[in-house]
Amino acid sequence: LRAGAAPLSNAEPDTMHIDAAALSHLAELARIGLDDGEAQRLVDELEAILALVDRIQEVDVEGVEPLAHPIDLAQRLRPDRVTEPDLRERYQEGAPAVEDGLFLVPRVVE
Amino acid sequence: MSWETVIGLEVHVQLATASKLFSGAPNTFGAEPNRTASAVELGLPGVLPVLNAEAVRMAVRFGLAVEAEIAERTVFARKNYFYPDLPKGYQISQLDAPIVGRGRLQIVLPDGTTKTVGITRAHLEEDAGKSLHEDYHGMTGIDLNRAGTPLLEIVSEPDLRSAAEAGAYLREIHTLVRWLGISDGNMNEGSLRCDANVSIRPAGSGTLGTRTEIKNVNSFRFLEKAIEFEIARQIELVERGGTVVQETRLYDADRDETRPMRGKEHAEDYRYFPDPDLLPVEVEPATVAALRAELPELPRERRSRFVEALGLPEQDARLLASDRDTADYFEAVAARAGDARLAANWVLGELAAFLNREDLAIADAPLRAETLGDLLLRIRDETISTKIAKTVFEVLVTEGGEPDAVIDARGLRQLSDSGELERLVEEVIAANPAQVEQYRAGKGKVLGFFVGQLMKATGGRANPQQVNTLLREKLDGG
Amino acid sequence: MSAPDTVAGAAAALAAKECSSVELVRRALEAIEADPTLGAFVSVRAEAALAEADAADARRAAGDAGPLTGVPVAVKDLFCARGTRTTAGSRMLADWVAPYDAAVVERLRTAGAVLVGKTNLDEFAMGSSGENSHFGPTLNPWDRTRVPGGSSSGSAAAVAAGLVPGTLGTDTGGSIRQPAAFCGLTGVKPTYGRVSRWGMIAFASSLDQAGPLGHGAEDVALLLQAIAGFDERDSTSVEAPVDDYPAACGAPVEGLRVGIPEALLEQLDPAVAGAVAEVRAVLEDAGVRCVPVRLDHVEAGIGAYYVLAPAEASTNLSRFDGVRFGHRCADPASIDDLYRRSRAEGFGAEVKRRILTGTYALSAGYHDAYYRRAQRVRRRIRDAFAAAFSEVDAILTPTTPTAAFPLGEKTDDPVAMYLQDVFTIPANLAGIPGLSLPAGFAGALPLGAQLLGPHFAEARLLALAGAFQRATDHHRRRPGDAS
Numbered sequence A: 001l002r003a004g005a006a007p008l009s010n011a012e013p014d015t016m017h018i019d020a021a022a023l024s025h026l027a028e029l030a031r032i033g034l035d036d037g038e039a040q041r042l043v044d045e046l047e048a049i050l051a052l053v054d055r056i057q058e059v060d061v062e063g064v065e066p067l068a069h070p071i072d073l074a075q076r077l078r079p080d081r082v083t084e085p086d087l088r089e090r091y092q093e094g095a096p097a098v099e100d101g102l103f104l105v106p107r108v109v110e
Numbered sequence B: 001m002s003w004e005t006v007i008g009l010e011v012h013v014q015l016a017t018a019s020k021l022f023s024g025a026p027n028t029f030g031a032e033p034n035r036t037a038s039a040v041e042l043g044l045p046g047v048l049p050v051l052n053a054e055a056v057r058m059a060v061r062f063g064l065a066v067e068a069e070i071a072e073r074t075v076f077a078r079k080n081y082f083y084p085d086l087p088k089g090y091q092i093s094q095l096d097a098p099i100v101g102r103g104r105l106q107i108v109l110p111d112g113t114t115k116t117v118g119i120t121r122a123h124l125e126e127d128a129g130k131s132l133h134e135d136y137h138g139m140t141g142i143d144l145n146r147a148g149t150p151l152l153e154i155v156s157e158p159d160l161r162s163a164a165e166a167g168a169y170l171r172e173i174h175t176l177v178r179w180l181g182i183s184d185g186n187m188n189e190g191s192l193r194c195d196a197n198v199s200i201r202p203a204g205s206g207t208l209g210t211r212t213e214i215k216n217v218n219s220f221r222f223l224e225k226a227i228e229f230e231i232a233r234q235i236e237l238v239e240r241g242g243t244v245v246q247e248t249r250l251y252d253a254d255r256d257e258t259r260p261m262r263g264k265e266h267a268e269d270y271r272y273f274p275d276p277d278l279l280p281v282e283v284e285p286a287t288v289a290a291l292r293a294e295l296p297e298l299p300r301e302r303r304s305r306f307v308e309a310l311g312l313p314e315q316d317a318r319l320l321a322s323d324r325d326t327a328d329y330f331e332a333v334a335a336r337a338g339d340a341r342l343a344a345n346w347v348l349g350e351l352a353a354f355l356n357r358e359d360l361a362i363a364d365a366p367l368r369a370e371t372l373g374d375l376l377l378r379i380r381d382e383t384i385s386t387k388i389a390k391t392v393f394e395v396l397v398t399e400g401g402e403p404d405a406v407i408d409a410r411g412l413r414q415l416s417d418s419g420e421l422e423r424l425v426e427e428v429i430a431a432n433p434a435q436v437e438q439y440r441a442g443k444g445k446v447l448g449f450f451v452g453q454l455m456k457a458t459g460g461r462a463n464p465q466q467v468n469t470l471l472r473e474k475l476d477g478g
Numbered sequence C: 001m002s003a004p005d006t007v008a009g010a011a012a013a014l015a016a017k018e019c020s021s022v023e024l025v026r027r028a029l030e031a032i033e034a035d036p037t038l039g040a041f042v043s044v045r046a047e048a049a050l051a052e053a054d055a056a057d058a059r060r061a062a063g064d065a066g067p068l069t070g071v072p073v074a075v076k077d078l079f080c081a082r083g084t085r086t087t088a089g090s091r092m093l094a095d096w097v098a099p100y101d102a103a104v105v106e107r108l109r110t111a112g113a114v115l116v117g118k119t120n121l122d123e124f125a126m127g128s129s130g131e132n133s134h135f136g137p138t139l140n141p142w143d144r145t146r147v148p149g150g151s152s153s154g155s156a157a158a159v160a161a162g163l164v165p166g167t168l169g170t171d172t173g174g175s176i177r178q179p180a181a182f183c184g185l186t187g188v189k190p191t192y193g194r195v196s197r198w199g200m201i202a203f204a205s206s207l208d209q210a211g212p213l214g215h216g217a218e219d220v221a222l223l224l225q226a227i228a229g230f231d232e233r234d235s236t237s238v239e240a241p242v243d244d245y246p247a248a249c250g251a252p253v254e255g256l257r258v259g260i261p262e263a264l265l266e267q268l269d270p271a272v273a274g275a276v277a278e279v280r281a282v283l284e285d286a287g288v289r290c291v292p293v294r295l296d297h298v299e300a301g302i303g304a305y306y307v308l309a310p311a312e313a314s315t316n317l318s319r320f321d322g323v324r325f326g327h328r329c330a331d332p333a334s335i336d337d338l339y340r341r342s343r344a345e346g347f348g349a350e351v352k353r354r355i356l357t358g359t360y361a362l363s364a365g366y367h368d369a370y371y372r373r374a375q376r377v378r379r380r381i382r383d384a385f386a387a388a389f390s391e392v393d394a395i396l397t398p399t400t401p402t403a404a405f406p407l408g409e410k411t412d413d414p415v416a417m418y419l420q421d422v423f424t425i426p427a428n429l430a431g432i433p434g435l436s437l438p439a440g441f442a443g444a445l446p447l448g449a450q451l452l453g454p455h456f457a458e459a460r461l462l463a464l465a466g467a468f469q470r471a472t473d474h475h476r477r478r479p480g481d482a483s
């Protein structure tokens, strides 16, 4: 944990993580539109971030189970009771487009 | 070349809990749009899921009923994709460590034979909302009432070999989930929805062919028709030298065909990972043991008991054990009447016809099983004939009352007093000399005329057998 | 007399009837209005706060006062407060009015506090400088050319500038502790599960915790007391007894063992090293035994964090799709056009970076090498802390590698920005509590030291902080004091 050390200089990645095509696939999965300039900058930035992240590749994790939660607890279960009132009007107050209680979106074809 | 069909089904069952899977919003059908979508179902910023205990218990009960392993530790995962009826941009589902592991289900095929179908797994997940495509100025309306409804997704092994087997499997699931009381099984409301994975391979081949997935088939009949179409399509395609491509297809009932679903050409990358808002669920062995102890006698157990202990034909046993209310009703009738076959005939005959005509469920039948049993007792002790019993039945279902009271009030008691009957027979013979002449000249058919006259004279209350015997005695002997 | 500018001071002054809540709230509102360039607030609830202050004074007059009755506070604009705009510092939610209260907002109200406004933050709590807000940057009150730290930038700046005595922030990788250090404050990231996450807009659900910022240990203890505790609406909330935090601030520390992870402290900035050394010396004077302690694999924490936090964020932020709430682009041609443009316009650069990084880490082909591997490293780190805490009662580290840096210095270098959190991230990975306290100065800029403890040992960290603060006056220094 050398706070002052620049991780990129001593950990040159030998493989590229992300190229333009990979980035556009990620942007498609995440439904974020990107313009060309933004995309090129993001390729470089993600490349640098993943180089930092590659510190984890050096840790020996042989036989170590993944940890999803920092606290070892089991899920608490909720009694099957109706507790939620109808608050449709309140919840839809700031909605972008509503008609007859429905949220409207551009036509979705199945 | 002869082809073998390989089918596996994924069945989504809506669980009949009071509240949603991850919130206290009501789990009901048919509310005005978005009235039963709480902050959690809307995926508002900052909301969190808390798991419904009853949904877990229902899943365990299903697992026990299909003799499956119940996971001691089960994990919820996020399945990520964008769709307007999926409010959070992910569905909370299960991937690794589903609550129900490997199990099996015995199904009854149309020819009466049984087959055991493997259950791969069953897992809990939340339902999505609905997109309404009626025209809102060219827009689609999103109703999230259904979002968050608890679903049990039941995945079968590719053990089914025909559309008919697939239909029988879906019926058995339908019977079972209603039997267990974990779903209303209402197909019209989407409480049971089915996806079918269909492939073909040369008969005898050990490898699986490329499969297509037919999405969202919501009736037994359409499932069988969709699969039949798809099998024929695949065989024709392959025999013409083509290859089946792995894809998702929709069944169009109006045109009776399947066709590729738009936007599903590419395999999605769902990026499953454990939902960090939920912790692993521990299913205590004691809880499982208690649920196992509470499990009712299951349809297949009841079917075989009806055949083996009660001596019913397979077909009757299957029909009577198709739902718990019918089976319970039948058993109560049989116990009262002391004759299972007679009880089966009446429940499947007269009663079923009446309920069908009136569009009633057996639970809403206007006469109690015990009442019907009492009526059958009067057939057995020859107080009334079967024909008169049908008349009494009509009175009971339309006006109510008790069989004995109806029989007495309407004077329907069978005439088995042979003295009175003998007198009536003599009267009829005396009143019809021409027919007596014909009979004695060898026209045996005329006997029917005399029986008819006697029934008329007694208002149908005469015991037909006794009448026959007496008539022959008088006509042949005199 | 001048108005008390601490939580404990305000609570005491109100209890002694030396001032009214209306006076304190009015003064806070005036101070906020007088300093618009600081950028500490996104929304100010002027009328509502005055009405609540009036009600608080009435309750006190009726003898019905709670521990914080009438004390003005502010919360990071990541917490929902019903009827109040809740923006997450994002254009996505620039006009979104929350229809419900976050659990901590409810609890603050129950304790009697008056919510004067919502503080500025790095968008969706993603950032370490306070520069990633749609509503503009927050400045450091100690030096307005420098950053206040982030992401709880406004919550730190508001207290440091004397606008409100105490605030709530959130901490996913250091977002309470790092701005506390940069602004000369005490800040606590509680144990994961100690404070309900209901109504706190999620960044990374397995790492996020809400916590207090204030001048001294007693101030944060009073706020933590109000917000800690079990909540059935949060599945990760822990049903464990809540200690008496204000009392803990005065508890004895003699005989406690504090671990110094010496391997982590090599190559430190000399001023930062000096601050840590001072804390060590003062605690030793108070009877604490400082001993070396090992923390294996902790150096990989930043790598694990920048996989796990973006991975969780990438899906937590999928709900911002322009369908039910929040920003929607003009004239979407199709549903996908609606998604792509609404999210492109609604999210800022850092949020997009993290969503894309997280999408990568979870995607087919990379899931095992990144997401699953990071979770394994996370277990190693948690185990390393568990091992360390079998030998020591607490661990002492710097909070940040340096003092506050100039505005704009790291905005084009995300990795340099990420390295800000190198000392704070391990606590989030392990789910343990961490406390940053003012520990000295680098020139005119405050420095922080961090105390880490085992799960649910917040009271012990407050006791150590209290002992240090009884012997020092760093936490009493204010921007603009003659030095």
Ligand SMILES: [Mg+2]
Pocket: B014, B029, B184, B186, B189, B190, B191
């Ligand atoms: Mg239903």
Ligand SMILES: [Zn+2]
Pocket: B012, B125, B153
């Ligand atoms: Zn499913």
